[in-house]
Amino acid sequence: MSKVSNVITMLELLQSGRKYSISELSSILEVSERMIRSYKEDLEKAGIYIDTIMGPYGGYVLNQTVRMPVRKFKMKDAELLNKYIDSENDKDTKEKLILLQDKIKGVYIGSKQEETELNLKEETGKKYNVLTRALKENRKVKILYYSYGKGENERIIDPAEIFLFQDGWYCAAFCERKKDIRHFELKRIIKYELLKEKFE
Numbered sequence: 001m002s003k004v005s006n007v008i009t010m011l012e013l014l015q016s017g018r019k020y021s022i023s024e025l026s027s028i029l030e031v032s033e034r035m036i037r038s039y040k041e042d043l044e045k046a047g048i049y050i051d052t053i054m055g056p057y058g059g060y061v062l063n064q065t066v067r068m069p070v071r072k073f074k075m076k077d078a079e080l081l082n083k084y085i086d087s088e089n090d091k092d093t094k095e096k097l098i099l100l101q102d103k104i105k106g107v108y109i110g111s112k113q114e115e116t117e118l119n120l121k122e123e124t125g126k127k128y129n130v131l132t133r134a135l136k137e138n139r140k141v142k143i144l145y146y147s148y149g150k151g152e153n154e155r156i157i158d159p160a161e162i163f164l165f166q167d168g169w170y171c172a173a174f175c176e177r178k179k180d181i182r183h184f185e186l187k188r189i190i191k192y193e194l195l196k197e198k199f200e
Contacts, residue, residue, distance in 0.1 A: 006031060007039050014050065014062035021059035078104040124169065127186045128162065130194050131171050135159045138198045141173075144191040145184060152190060157182075158199040174199070 006029050013020060013028065026033045040050050040060065051061045081101045088094040134141045142156050157173035160181065164170075169186040 003039075006035075007042060010036070010039055011043070011048070011062070014060060017062070019053060019059045019061045025060065073104045073108045075105070075108055078108065124186055127189055127192055128169060130192055131159050131162055131186075134194055135162065138200070140176075140195040140197045140199055142193045142195055143184070143189050146188040146190055155184075156195070157184065 009029060010025060013025070022033045022036050025036045029036070040052075043050060048062075049064065051063055053059055053061060078101050081097055081104075085094060085097045085101065088097060131141065133139070138158075140156055140158055142154065144152055145155050146152050156176045157171070158176070159171055159173045161172040162169065163172065171184045171186065172181060173184060174180070175182040
């Protein structure tokens with residue numbers, strides 16, 4: 001992988017909040033421990049500070065939220081493999097390349113389908129305004145929410161907080177159906193209605 005890709009992958013690993021030793025990161029990214037230290041220095045120059053825990057059980061820990069870029073495949077990534085598939089004579093290697101190409105196409109098609117189903121590019125501002133009003137006025141909101149793998153389901157929520165995490169806006173709210181606090185991603189809210197009923 002390129003240096004930029006390695007740095008992003010290292011950040012994605014540390015985003016979990018787990019401590020990683022330098023040797024672990026070195027093994028995962030298949031670079032020297034010296035390069036891992038260099039990535040850390042580059043990140044700190046960009047204002048992303050990674051804590052170092054000293055000692056035999058030490059390592060790197062990320063104690064701040066970082067907005068990560070979303071990495072997706074494009075159709076040209078799948079098409080790039082065509083010339084290698086055509087020129088490959090080994091049957092097993094050719095089958096592996098075709099399988100890899102199918103996976104890339106699957107991820108690309110899935111992400112495009114998700115955008116269509118969720119209407120990602122529309123009404124985010126309107127949803128934000130309605131939820132903000134509900135929060136100020138202590139009013140309940142009825143939403144139709146899209147969950148991965150479960151599809152659409154109706155909820156009535158009591159908004160508690162709206163926040164930005166990574167690349168998306170979320171609403172922390174009490175869900176009357178689940179009887180618990182849940183985080184709702186605004187882009188997955190298909191329909192929404194501000195109710196007259198108030199919550200405490």
